[in-house]
Amino acid sequence: QVQLVESGGGVVQPGRSLRLSCTTSGFTFGSYGMNWVRQAPGKGLEWVAVLWFDGSNKNYADSVQGRFTISRDNSKKKVYLEMNRLRVEDTAVYYCVRGYDIVDYWGQGTLVTVSS
């Protein structure tokens, strides 16, 4: 079955960096675009970034543009989110999700807390 497992979350000070990983299984990873979506405590869902199935195209929400970088390793079936210059408002559960127009499978999420 399709599985997405995020890791790498934790507590970090403002201005520091963190790298999230998403390990996938149960599907042909190289055939799917991948996204990161986040949810601040008690708030709704916010799309963060997308990466095309072959890595040829990527895009970011304005709120993270220039600070976050999405990447993938198709040989390892993993997708990553490098987060730099973190802000308090980046505090959220970060979900790894599969697909473009049909986003079907979600990981369980990893919590990132940005606090001094």
Place this chain on the structure above:
Amino acid sequence: QSVLTQPPSASGTPGQRVTILCSGSTSNIGSNTVNWYQQLPGTAPKLLIYSNNQRPSGVPARFSGSNSDTSASLAISGLQSEDEADYYCASWDDRLNGLVFGGGTKLTVL
């Protein structure tokens, strides 16, 4: 401020039919299909409806979706207590070149 607009709350009694609306624009719902997600407390969102009106395997037929122009709706018939959750609409946005979500609707079963 979410790109897609949903009512923050909805409610109904067991057995009733409830409808949740999602309003967008020509760059998202007007050009692309809509997905709906159910999020139970403390869990990840789960796909409920995709491509406007398709149900993934395992989703009861009580859940249905429809859309018209730049709006979409999720209908839940025969409301049950376990339907109490947050519901989100989502669509691809051609102008932003990314996913857009509604702000979420908290459904309460009275």
